[in-house]
Structure formats: C-alpha cells, structure tokens
Amino acid sequence: MLELRIQQHFIDSADLKYQSAQSLSKPIAAAVQAVLACVTSGGKVLACGNGGSAADALHFAAGFVGRFERERPELGAIALGGNSAVLTALADDYGFDAVFAKQVRALGQAGDVLLAISTSGDSANVLAAIEAAHERDMTVVALTGRGGGKTGAALRETDVHVCVPHERAARIQEVHGLVLHCICDCVDTQLLGEQETST
Ligand SMILES: O=C(CO)[C@@H](O)[C@H](O)[C@H](O)[C@H](O)COP(=O)(O)O
Numbered sequence: 001m002l003e004l005r006i007q008q009h010f011i012d013s014a015d016l017k018y019q020s021a022q023s024l025s026k027p028i029a030a031a032v033q034a035v036l037a038c039v040t041s042g043g044k045v046l047a048c049g050n051g052g053s054a055a056d057a058l059h060f061a062a063g064f065v066g067r068f069e070r071e072r073p074e075l076g077a078i079a080l081g082g083n084s085a086v087l088t089a090l091a092d093d094y095g096f097d098a099v100f101a102k103q104v105r106a107l108g109q110a111g112d113v114l115l116a117i118s119t120s121g122d123s124a125n126v127l128a129a130i131e132a133a134h135e136r137d138m139t140v141v142a143l144t145g146r147g148g149g150k151t152g153a154a155l156r157e158t159d160v161h162v163c164v165p166h167e168r169a170a171r172i173q174e175v176h177g178l179v180l181h182c183i184c185d186c187v188d189t190q191l192l193g194e195q196e197t198s199t
C-alpha cells in the first residue's frame with residue numbers, strides 16, 4: 001500500500017517532467033539568456049522564495065557562486081532567505097511581506113536579475129520583491145505554478161515566466177529544481193562551450 005503510494009509519486013513527478021520538457025524549454029532558454037546577459041556584464045542574481053522555494057534559492061546560489069558540474073569563474077548570486085539576522089530584523093521591524101523587497105532595494109542594481117520562486121505565484125513577500133526589482137531596473141525571472149497567480153500579472157514584458165503546469169506544490173517544486181539545474185548547465189555551456197559531463 002505504502003509502496004504503491006510512493007511509486008505513484010515517482011510516476012506523477014516523471015509525467016509532469018515529460019510534459020514540461022516541451023512546454024517549458026522556451027521560457028527556460030529565455031531565463032538562461034537573461035541570467036547570461038546579467039552575469040556577463042558584471043551583474044548578480046538575487047534569489048528568493050518561501051519554504052521549499054527558499055531552499056531552492058539557496059541551492060541555486062550554491063551552484064552559481066561555487067560550481068555546478070564544471071570549473072568556471074565564480075558567478076554572483078545571493079539567496080535572500082539565507083541570512084537569519086537580516087530576515088528576522090526585517091520581519092520584526094517591517095513585517096514579513098517586506099523581508100525580500102527591502103533586501104532587493106539594498107542590494108539590487110540595474111542589470112541584476114531577481115529569481116523569484118513561488119509555487120502559487122501569490123506569496124506577498126515575493127510579489128513585493130518583484131515590485132522592488134522593477135524599481136531597480138532589474139529583470140525578473142519568475143518560477144511559478146498554478147497558472148502563475150498574481151506573479152503573472154506583476155511581470156513586465158522584459159521579464160521571464162517559467163510557469164509549471166500543475167496545481168500541487170510538491171510537484172511544482174520538483175520541476176523547479178530541474179529548471180534551476182537546466183539554468184546552471186546552460187549558463188556553463190554558453191560560457192565554456194559544450195563538453196561531455198561525467199559527474
Ligand atoms: O515545501 C513546501 C511544500 O512542498 C512548503 O515549505 C512551501 O514551500 C511553503 O508552504 C511556502 O510558504 C509556499 O509558498 P509559495 O510556493 O506558494 O510561494
């Protein structure tokens with residue numbers, strides 16, 4: 001019984017990934033171009049999200065600042081949920097909706113990218129970060145699901161929206177993880193050229 005349930009998780013996750021390969025490759029390629037344009041002109045990526053998406057933002061920053069699969073010059077990325085002192089001070093003094101937006105205003109510069117991750121597209125602190133990024137003339141790369149929620153309406157034409165066609169947060173997050181690995185791999189390929197990967 002338990003094993004069948006577990007197998008169903010694998011099947012549903014794999015099904016969604018197959019389905020998304022077709023529909024998401026174009027927006028993911030656009031996300032790669034946005035990130036490349038940013039880092040090749042000295043910019044950085046600010047990444048934010050809540051819960052599992054906060055973990056995704058941290059995971060992305062680790063692969064970006066350090067390495068993904070190949071050695072290359074360091075690239076700039078900061079996960080905005082990673083500094084608990086800043087996060088708690090901002091939440092305490094300005095409310096939780098402001099925890100990312102205040103950091104975007106403090107750290108963001110024109111040409112930087114905001115990587116905004118929300119399965120619902122409706123988290124108020126992520127929406128406020130998008131607004132702050134626009135104020136700073138940053139490009140937003142949004143990873144969402146459930147039709148994109150309020151994030152879809154908040155984005156500009158120059159932004160990128162990767163919206164996973166599913167309702168369930170866990171399934172959406174599983175695809176977001178793959179999307180972030182695609183971005184890391186494609187940025188490396190564009191910077192270093194194609195190469196067989198063994199790790
Ligand atoms: O990881 C999970 C669910 O899989 C949770 O921690 C989840 O990320 C949290 O409930 C978030 O607060 C949901 O926010 P969002 O994705 O709707 O922006």
Ligand SMILES: [Zn+2]
Nearest residue numbers: 052169170173
């Ligand atoms: Zn989760």
